[in-house]
Amino acid sequence: MTSLAKAPTYAHSGKATPRGLVFGFASLVVAPFLGALYAVGIFTIPFIYLNAILTLVFGGLLGFGIASALRSGEVRSAFLSLAFVAVGTALAYYVHWAVWLNRLSEGELALIEALRPDVMLDFIGGVYDVGAWSLAGNDVSGMALGAVWAVELALIFGASLLAGFTIATGDVYCESCGRWCDKHDDVLALDGTADPGALQSRLAAGDLAVLGELPRVTQGDPTWFQINLQRCHGCGQTNTLNLDRVTLTADDKGKEQRKEDRLLEGLLLTPEQADWVTRVGGGDPSYAG
Numbered sequence: 001m002t003s004l005a006k007a008p009t010y011a012h013s014g015k016a017t018p019r020g021l022v023f024g025f026a027s028l029v030v031a032p033f034l035g036a037l038y039a040v041g042i043f044t045i046p047f048i049y050l051n052a053i054l055t056l057v058f059g060g061l062l063g064f065g066i067a068s069a070l071r072s073g074e075v076r077s078a079f080l081s082l083a084f085v086a087v088g089t090a091l092a093y094y095v096h097w098a099v100w101l102n103r104l105s106e107g108e109l110a111l112i113e114a115l116r117p118d119v120m121l122d123f124i125g126g127v128y129d130v131g132a133w134s135l136a137g138n139d140v141s142g143m144a145l146g147a148v149w150a151v152e153l154a155l156i157f158g159a160s161l162l163a164g165f166t167i168a169t170g171d172v173y174c175e176s177c178g179r180w181c182d183k184h185d186d187v188l189a190l191d192g193t194a195d196p197g198a199l200q201s202r203l204a205a206g207d208l209a210v211l212g213e214l215p216r217v218t219q220g221d222p223t224w225f226q227i228n229l230q231r232c233h234g235c236g237q238t239n240t241l242n243l244d245r246v247t248l249t250a251d252d253k254g255k256e257q258r259k260e261d262r263l264l265e266g267l268l269l270t271p272e273q274a275d276w277v278t279r280v281g282g283g284d285p286s287y288a289g
């Protein structure tokens with residue numbers, strides 16, 4: 001039994017740019033307005049199911065927007081991006097409370113007052129005791145209301161950080177050219193019946209030959225292995241490979257669901273290797289594509 005050495009994989013350099021920080025701070029200015037919109041939305045819409053969707057959309061948009069702002073400023077630090085996402089989400093969440101309390105009090109509590117932490121906490125405590133709205137005819141207050149708020153908080157920050165993480169870590173940056181790489185999805189699709197562990201460990205060891213040995217996926221198969229590349233079209237030197245296992249299933253309504261499991265991420269390739277993988281998949285490795 002030979003243990004295979006791990007081939008190098010891509011990691012962000014951790015670098016930031018002044019432009020990226022300016023974009024990041026600008027997104028922190030915008031985030032509270034999104035919080036205000038969200039508060040008006042959940043206050044106006046009386047359906048808890050729609051509120052939950054709105055909560056997820058609100059969190060997702062915050063994480064996506066803030067992390068995208070830093071990405072467009074060429075920040076290559078997931079830590080920094082997620083720190084901005086966390087702060088922006090906290091600001092938006094805070095402002096949402098003030099606007100929501102302002103609406104609930106029918107304007108009796110001025111927005112500027114509601115923004116004061118002591119006043120805000122005082123009013124939240126009051127709503128906690130008496131309840132804010134009815135659920136199936138029962139006034140929801142106390143622990144039950146607190147539980148709803150806790151779930152809301154978890155959904156907002158969960159969606160926000162997940163979306164932010166996806167944006168902050170999904171792309172490869174060419175440090176020598178100073179640009180994000182181009183994505184080439186579905187370069188090669190291989191038969192899904194192969195042993196995923198063996199494929200994964202050979203690729204992780206840099207043994208690309210396995211890609212030429214396995215049969216290609218047959219049209220209509222519900223599962224396959226998918227190879228995606230990211231390539232720098234400036235210098236051509238930065239190239240990475242991702243391996244995903246894709247599974248199609250039908251849900252109980254017969255609607256197709258696509259599930260992707262990432263088995264390997266960011267394996268670094270030489271330009272020749274990236275060209276070779278593209279050719280194995282039947283593609284044209286010329287940079288024009």
Ligand SMILES: [Zn+2]
Pocket residue numbers: 174175176177178232233234235236237238
């Ligand atoms: Zn480059």
